[in-house]
Amino acid sequence: MTLMHCERGANEEAIQVLCRGVTNGFLSPVCEAILGGRVEVVGEAEVLLPWPCCGHRTLTELYDSVVRTGYDICNHCRWEDDGIVSDSVHGSVNKAAMSQYRERIREESNYFYREKWS
Incomplete structure (x- = not known):
């Protein structure tokens, strides 16, 4: 850009x-x-990866459990990529399970609605 x-x-x-x-x-x-x-x-927008939680393309790198890198935090849903992809598991870094984050996005859709990321 x-x-x-x-x-x-x-x-x-x-x-x-x-x-x-x-x-x-x-x-x-x-x-x-x-x-x-x-x-x-x-210029071209940086190509980003979709988040496992909300699907918005704001992820710069995938979590790597071997090297222990990739702890990005989504600017949209605030989910931190800790490598947990299960909807019902509450990891140590996020305050709730992924399904709870998704429910919050649905309930507060006006707050979370943005056409910022492709």
Whole structure:
């Protein structure tokens, strides 16, 4: 992702981290609102993996139990990828089982509805 008409440096880096995998169509009006002018967002969005919990593509790497890496936290549902894929198992890092997270998303659909990630 490349931001045109935006100062390089810490601001651009912060935006890139917050908007990892976000579509250009979502990002363009956000940048325009913040910067107060027309912004052209170009480039391909980073291809991310779907979360086992909510299905949104916000996962940068899969959990690896051998190397013990991949503890990403979803920006959408807040589920931490701890390698547990069972709906009913409550792991040590998440506050509930995956089925409970999914139920919360269904119950609070207006809060969780976003067209940010593809």
